[in-house]
Amino acid sequence: MAKLATHIIKNHRKYLRNFYWRHRPNPYKMMVAEFMLQRTKAEQVEPVYKKFLKQYPTVYNLAKAKSKSVAKYTNSLGLHCRYKKFLDAAKYIVDELKGEFPKTQKEMLKIPGVGDYVAGAVLAVCSNNADYVIDSNIARFINRYYGLGLKGEIRRKKIIIEKAKKLFKTDNQKDLLFALLDYTALVCKPIKPDCDKCIFNKCKTNCK
């Protein structure tokens, strides 16, 4: 599986997307980016994200923020009522963790509003310490690559999680995650994957 991760990372330059938050691997900034990206396209998030960080550069600033002023940002992304999630997470990190982000996925999951994907992504990017990272796109890629033929809500399936855990056993989780996100957005897309541009010869769905 280490070979698969290395192959994915090595080919990343062919389909690389460049987002502002990728150059700032700091757990607070990653968490904010991932919260914003949960329902909104990356291109739409970028300008709002920059302004948000200007106003709340640290988790301490966000923990003291007024609901109304955070809601201004979340509403502009169509994330109505999500301001609470930003505030609850920041308050928990400041009050319960003295401003320090946890170093394990299990502890990350105790932060209000932080689910499996955000926990894994923050740890993968900021400390190379994720157990695994799965969103619907990564799950789809694993399902196709291994020819598992799973249907429905596949990212919670045991076999997908097992494969993702093995895939993320690499000392470069950050680059692997960004490469996977770009690959699944641009090539191994949900509908009509661009299999002619595929970088794998071993995809078991035999789309080529």
Ligand code: SF4
């Ligand atoms: S052959 Fe097609 S389905 Fe398989 S990994 Fe490549 S792009 Fe995805």
